[in-house]
Every structure is written in structure tokens, then in C-alpha cells.
Amino acid sequence: MTDINKLSINTIRVLAADMVQAANSGHPGAPMGCAPMAHVLFTRFLKANPKNSKWLNRDRFVLSNGHGCALQYVLLHLMGYKVTLDDLKNFRQLGSNTPGHPENTHTDGIEVTTGPLGQGISNAVGMAIAERHLAATFNKPGFPVIDNTVYAIAGDGCLQEGVASEACSLAGHLQLGNLIVLYDSNGIQIDGSTKLGFTEDVLERYSSYGWQTLAVADGDNDLEGLTRAIEAAKAEPNRPTLIKVETTIGFGAAKAGTEGVHGAPLGAESLAAVKALFDFDPAQKFSVSDDVYRFYGERATEGARREEEWHALMARYAQAHPELHAELVRRIEGRLPQGWEKALPRYTPEDKPVATRKLSETVINAIAGVVPELIGGSADLTGSNLTRWKGAVDFQPESTGLGDYAGRYVRYGVREHGMAAISNGIAAYGANIPFASTFLNFISYAAGATRLSALSHLRVLYIMTHDSIGLGEDGPTHQPIETMAMLRATPNYLNFRPADGNEVSAAYLAALQHSDRPSVLSLTRQNLPQLEGSSIESALLGGYNLHTYGSGDKIDLLIVGTGSETSLAVDTAKLLASEHALNVKVVSMPCLELFNAQSDEYRHSVLTPGVPSISVEALTTFGWHKYVHRPIGIDSFGASGPVDKLYKHFGLVPDVVAGKALKLIDYYKNRPVPTLDLEF
Numbered sequence: 001m002t003d004i005n006k007l008s009i010n011t012i013r014v015l016a017a018d019m020v021q022a023a024n025s026g027h028p029g030a031p032m033g034c035a036p037m038a039h040v041l042f043t044r045f046l047k048a049n050p051k052n053s054k055w056l057n058r059d060r061f062v063l064s065n066g067h068g069c070a071l072q073y074v075l076l077h078l079m080g081y082k083v084t085l086d087d088l089k090n091f092r093q094l095g096s097n098t099p100g101h102p103e104n105t106h107t108d109g110i111e112v113t114t115g116p117l118g119q120g121i122s123n124a125v126g127m128a129i130a131e132r133h134l135a136a137t138f139n140k141p142g143f144p145v146i147d148n149t150v151y152a153i154a155g156d157g158c159l160q161e162g163v164a165s166e167a168c169s170l171a172g173h174l175q176l177g178n179l180i181v182l183y184d185s186n187g188i189q190i191d192g193s194t195k196l197g198f199t200e201d202v203l204e205r206y207s208s209y210g211w212q213t214l215a216v217a218d219g220d221n222d223l224e225g226l227t228r229a230i231e232a233a234k235a236e237p238n239r240p241t242l243i244k245v246e247t248t249i250g251f252g253a254a255k256a257g258t259e260g261v262h263g264a265p266l267g268a269e270s271l272a273a274v275k276a277l278f279d280f281d282p283a284q285k286f287s288v289s290d291d292v293y294r295f296y297g298e299r300a301t302e303g304a305r306r307e308e309e310w311h312a313l314m315a316r317y318a319q320a321h322p323e324l325h326a327e328l329v330r331r332i333e334g335r336l337p338q339g340w341e342k343a344l345p346r347y348t349p350e351d352k353p354v355a356t357r358k359l360s361e362t363v364i365n366a367i368a369g370v371v372p373e374l375i376g377g378s379a380d381l382t383g384s385n386l387t388r389w390k391g392a393v394d395f396q397p398e399s400t401g402l403g404d405y406a407g408r409y410v411r412y413g414v415r416e417h418g419m420a421a422i423s424n425g426i427a428a429y430g431a432n433i434p435f436a437s438t439f440l441n442f443i444s445y446a447a448g449a450t451r452l453s454a455l456s457h458l459r460v461l462y463i464m465t466h467d468s469i470g471l472g473e474d475g476p477t478h479q480p481i482e483t484m485a486m487l488r489a490t491p492n493y494l495n496f497r498p499a500d501g502n503e504v505s506a507a508y509l510a511a512l513q514h515s516d517r518p519s520v521l522s523l524t525r526q527n528l529p530q531l532e533g534s535s536i537e538s539a540l541l542g543g544y545n546l547h548t549y550g551s552g553d554k555i556d557l558l559i560v561g562t563g564s565e566t567s568l569a570v571d572t573a574k575l576l577a578s579e580h581a582l583n584v585k586v587v588s589m590p591c592l593e594l595f596n597a598q599s600d601e602y603r604h605s606v607l608t609p610g611v612p613s614i615s616v617e618a619l620t621t622f623g624w625h626k627y628v629h630r631p632i633g634i635d636s637f638g639a640s641g642p643v644d645k646l647y648k649h650f651g652l653v654p655d656v657v658a659g660k661a662l663k664l665i666d667y668y669k670n671r672p673v674p675t676l677d678l679e680f
Contacts, residue, residue, distance in 0.1 A: 004295050005223060008043070009035045010278035011292050012078075013252060015088060016070035017274060018285050021265045023092040026100070029250035029261035030068030030184065034153055037182050037219055037245050040226045041151060042075050042299065045234075049303040050080040053109045056332050056430055057310050058303075059148045060111050060127045064120030064164075065155035065184065066101040067263070073098045073107070078288070078296040082108035085286055104428065104456050112428045113456040116448055118161025119421050121181060124152040125167040126425020128179040128240070129410070130432050133375060133395060136405035138328050143317045145310070145328065148178070149234065155184045156194050159202055163448060166418025171240045172210025175397040179240035180233040184219075186249040192259050203244055212239040219245035238397070252277050331373050331431035334515055340370045341509055346536065347501035353527040356563070357465040359504040360523050361386035367508065368392065368408075375426065376435030376461070377410035379419050385437040385465050416442050420449035420460070427458040433512065439471070440464035440522050441480040443487070453518035454492040460518040461511050467497065467522035468618040469650065470564050475640030485622040487520050488592055494519040496591045497617075498539070499566035500531045503590045506539030510594065524564045526643050531566065534588065542594025543587055543606050549573040550583035557661055558613040560587045560628055565616040568647075571654040572616070576661060585611075589627075609675050612664045618652055627676065630664045632657055 016031035047059040063072045070091065076083040083097060090096040099106050101115030111127070114120035128150045135146040158164050171179055183202065187194050203213040214232060216225045226245065233241035250261025254270045266274065272282035280287060318325040330337070343366045345359075368374060368389040375395070378385045387409075394403030395410045403409075412419040419436045420443075426434040436446075443450060443464055453460045469479050487495045494517055496507035504523070511519035531546060538544040547570070548555070557576065561569030566588045573584035587606055589595060595603065607613065613628040615621075624631030634650050647653055651660075 004291060005039065007289065008292050008295055009039050010280070011288055012039060012071065012074050014275055014278060014280050015074045015286060015288065017253075017266050017271050019070045019073070019088050019091040019098075021268070021271050022089055022285070024265055025092050026070060026265070027067040027263050028070065028253070028266055029188070030065055030155065030186075031071035031074070032251045032253065032261070033186050033220070033247035033249045034068060034071055034184050035251070036221070036223060037184070037226050037247070038071055038075055038153065040223055041182070041230065042079065043296065044227060045230055046151065047148060047303060047306050048079075049307040050076075050109065050300045051304055052307060053081060054430075055307050055310070057146060057148050060124070060150045060429070062111055062114065062120045062124045062127070062150070062152040063102055064114055064124070064152050064158045065117065066114030066120060068155075069100070069102045072102055072110070076107070076109040078292065079109075080297060080300045085288070089286055112424065113452055116452065117157040118164035119424075119449060119452055121152050121154045121158050121164050122167035122418055122421030122449070123425035123428060124150050124179060124181070125171045125176065126422035126427075126434070127429045128171065128176040129174065129395065129422065130426045130429035131178050132176060132405045133408070134431055138324055140317075140321055140324070143313065143320065145314060145317055150179045152181045153184055154181055155186070156198055157189055159183065160198055163417040163421050166415035167422055168206065168211070168240075169209050170412065170415060170418060170422070172206075174395070175210070175238045175399070176240045177237040180230065181240070181242050183242055183244045184247055185244050186247045188249045188257070188259050188262060190259060190262055203242065206242045210239060212236045212241040213244070214241060215244040215246075217246055219247040220251055327372070328431070334430075336512060337370055340367060343367050343370050344505040344509060344536065345501060346505065347530040349530050349532045351501065351530045353529045354501065355524050355527050356498050356500070356504050357386050357523040357525060359501045360463060360465075360521065362501075363505055363508050365389045371433070371512065372408075373431060373433045374435065375408040375410065375432050376423065376437070377412050377419075378437040379412045379416045379442070380414045381438055384439070385463060387435070387437045387463055412436070416445035417449055420446035420453070420462070423460045424449055424453055424456065424458050427453075427460050428456070433459055433461070435461035435463055437463040437465070439466040439478060440483055441466070441478050443520070444483060447486070450518065451490060454490050457492065457516040458518060459512075459515045462518060462520045463523070464520055465523045466525050468524070468564060469634065469638045469646045470524050470526045470618060470643050472525070472643045472646065473640050476637040479638030480619065481634055481637060482620050482622070484522065484619050488623060492517045494591055494593050495522070496520065497522045497563035498590045499561065499563055499588050500528055500534050502530070502534040502536050503539040503588070506536040507590065509536060510540055510591070522563060526564065528564055529567050531570065531588070539588070539590050540594065541598055541602070542591040542596070543589040545606055546570070546586045546588040548583065548585045550577035550581070552583045554583060555585050555608055555611045556582040557584045557665060558587060558608055558611045558628070559584060559661070560589050560607070560613065560615040562589050562617050565618055565652065568652060568654065568657065569616050572657045572661065575654045575658050580662065582665075607676065610673050612668050612673055614657070614661050614664060616652065616657055618647070618650070629674070629676070630660065632660055
């Protein structure tokens, strides 16, 4: 270990410990133990330009064990990203550029939001898929315009999480040789030694997944061993690589090698001793020598040179392959193809009833050819989700004979959580728009990752079918009652429950146009009619006046419906108009989030003040009191049985809904109708 390497590594250790001490919160142990491997990776291998952190062909680095984020912030600072020494001093403070775990929306150079263990390594799998797909699509002989590597550092906790197992199993099958994971094997987690509950042979497990596995016995000191291992990983084209690096958590601290340095500051006395051990002045805080800045600056300069070379390559590529170049640039810039929305189908009431999952299939078939960046698949439910378009090619290694890397349909297997986390990685990589599909109820399996889609502002389309008791005989284990309420409660989501073909087209239009948030499309198994009054344009407002049934200027009742229950609202309105001479307005509400974003004036024009109102939805009524006076739904688990009998059993039929509506109208005959709080 040369003097500059030793000084740099110890600088990383001391800065990370200073950050945690200043914040009086955080995790010093992992950064101090991982400093050598991270230093080797950043100064000898990582291809990146700190002056342009969004350069598409940069290598990707993911700190999967995000609790060690002080390590990443220090590295970004030394490399010259927009992370200042003051940012390090303000670690974990409100509004700082260095939050408590890495967030891609906060800090320059952070690729993905990590913290929940297992997510980062799974995101890295998605990034590796994205790179392989773009390379197969755009590279030509003499023009390797896409050729980057995805690196990750993961700890014992990450490799214990089920989501990591799901994603890494698929990565092995897909032969993602562009993925290299450094496994920080320090034998410690919060509760103590990993001997308490994690004693498997991790390398054997990953070998069985189809990974190349390597080991570095002295991760505290053996920089050349680390270098040789990463070189061997880069030389393996057909297998992802896991490098087990044995380290000492909290290296140099009094409690090194114990859980005592995992999640708490070292303390002033111990930190001073660490600084003295590493030949730093114990009285100085956040000290970085010019030599270290210079050493890392040389690597940053090399990264800038590599980007310049890439731009020169792209200029030659534009001459040799102008159409491919134009397409790649469009996708890098995040522009959707011009006029793509014209491919979306439109419907009239004369068109036959169709399940919205089938209408979704029609949309996918219509846009797959005109939105080539759309890539995704299903968690072993392709025939039920109807997500594979005609002529689709599977994303598979050519050696399997099942497809190729230019293919855009991903066979995720029964890996819902891994599928969502991988989709986040594909979206974060750029130039692709991922979709993921399963039954709506099973998005709960993936909630850890889908929440991060929203927090990270990633455009991921979750195409969820079998969205209510309307799936029938499969019963309450498969019927989502509370699921939509959970999704609607999650910030930065768009949740669609379309009622017919026009609303399905609108859902896809909005989902693709909103590049900074994920969308959930909840779709039916059962057929639904094409509604009078629906349109793509109206549905984009989130909620709209569908139709009024009856006569007269005064509205007697307002019924709000979503998805399959919008047609129930229509049938109820017709019954009340014909048998009770009431004037009933039906509102379709396919997306509450889009409706909430409209002006106060518009919202009140739809949910008319002073008019008794009900909602009908074959899900929980939770959350609906904000919009209507009497929500009607299901506040118990579902049941097994034929669809028609289930709807009757739960009172979701016109005569029962009409009876409840009449009681509401009668209640307000001699009482003022309260104005609901629509000032969102």
C-alpha cells in the first residue's frame, strides 16, 4: 500500500467518522471497513465524469448497504461531484445535500435511493439489464456506444433480504457479465455476529445462481488482491460476479469488529484515538490533504477524457448510423416519440364490453412498436396479465435459444419484489421505460420497491390486473380490498382504475407522460361496457362529469364510480331516474391524484357542493369520506364465488346501492348538506 493509497483510505475513514460524530447519528463502521475496496474501485476502475453525472455511458455505482452512505458522500466529494465539505459537515441535517441514506433526487452522483437493505443490489441488476439491452439495440461493429459496467457494494444484511435473492437469481440466469458486486463480509450486523442467524455459504449460493464467485481474504489491506479480483470479474463476459471481501467493521476504532461501531458515533475519545492511529491531528475535523484531492482529481480528469472520447465516437456513429444515433439521442434526452399518442385506441358506447386487462393488451400492442423504449414483463402471469405483445422477443441470452438481449419482454418468474426493484434500476439507468405486471393484490409483495419508485421519482408502469372481487372464485387471498388505499396513501404515485377503453388509453398516456413518478394501472378480469360520456381527454383530468340521468336543472344526487363500479354507478343512476324521478349525476374518477391536482374551481364543478353524494368501489371505503358523504364499498375481506354472486353478496348491485342513496337523500331533506373539504 503506497503512501497516497494509505493516506486516501484513512482520509475516507476519518471523514466518515467525523460526519457521523457531527450528526450524532449514523453508521461509521461500514465506511471504515469498506474504505479500501471503495478506494480501489473509484481510483482504478470506475468510468465516470463528476462534471457530468448524467453521462449515459458512465459506469454505475450502487451502495446497496445504504446505511454506510457516509462512505459514498466522501467519495463523491473527493472525486469532485457537487458534494462540498460543508455538505459532509451537515450530514443528516434537515434540507442538507447529504441525507441519512442515499437519495438519487438529493445528491449529485447518487444513482438510486437505497437504505432498505437488498434494494440497491436489486436495482443494480436492473441497471445491468438496461445496459445489455441498449448495447444489443444500438451497438454496431466499431461503435461500442454502450459498454459500461455496473458495480455495487453490498453487505451481509443486503444478501439476507429476499428481494436480493430474487433479483440475483434472475441475474445469474440472464448471464449479466456486466454486473460486479463487492460483498462486504465483516461478520457483524446490528444484533451482533452474523453467527446468530446467517451461517450459509454465500459464495456457494451465488455460484448456484450462475454467478462467478471470488474472494479477497484481507480486505483491510490487500489492494492488489482487490484489484486482481475486479479485473477477473471484468474479464468474465457471461456471468455476474460476487467478490467476497473480508473486512473489519470500524477498522481502527476501539470497538472495531463488533456491533458497537455499526450504528452509533464512535464518541469523541475513540474518534481522537482513530485519528492518532492514522496520523491525523485529533484536534482537526474534516481534514483532507491537497495530495488526496489531487490524487482523486486525476481520476476525475480521466473520467472527463473518457466522456470526450465517447462524444467523438458518437459523432462518428451519427455519420455511419444516423437513424440509430437520432433514436439513441432521443431516448437519452427522455423525449417520447413524436405523435406516439395517436396510436392509442378510442372507443364509443357502441363498442362491445371488454375487460380492462384486455383493453390494456390492446394498448400495449398499439404502442409497443412506436415506443421502443418500453421494456418489461410479468411475474409468471403473462397469460393473465396480457402484457406480451404480438411479435415480442424475450430478453434472454442468445445462448439459451429463448431470445436475445435486444428483446424487450422480461420473464421475471415468481419474483414480484425483485421485479419491482429491477424495474427501478432499469428506470434509473435511463433511455428505457420499464413496466412490471402481476395481480394487484400481489403488489403488496413488492411494496418495499414500489415505494422507492415513488420516493425516487422513477417512471415505472405497474400493470396490475384482477383488481377486485371481480376476479371471482380465487377468493379473498387474491382479492385486493385494502391495496388501493395503501397505494393512494403513498406520495408521488398515479393510481388508475379505468372504467372503459378510453380511460385505459388515458391511463397509459398519463403514465408515460409523467416522467417523474410511477403509475399503477388497476385492471379488471371481467368485461366492462364502453361508457357514454367517457373520453381520453376527460380521463386525463382524473375525475370528470360522465353523464347526468333524469331531467331538470337541480341535481338530486351525485354518484362517483371508479373502474368496474363506474358502470354500476350508471345503472344505479338510471334506476333512480326512472323509478324515483331523480336527477342523478355520475362522476367517473379513474385517478384521484390527477383529480387532486386540478383547480379548486374544476374540482367543485365535478363534485357539486350542496348535493348529497355517494361513491361506489369494490374495495375499502377508506379515504373516500374526503370526497363524498356516503362511501359504499367493502370493508371486510372478500369471498370465493362467481363474480355476479359476489357483487350481490356485498351489495354492489343497482337496487341495493340505490336504496342506500335514497336513505342519504332522505337524511338531508331537512338538514343542510355539508360542504366537503376539497381544498387539497
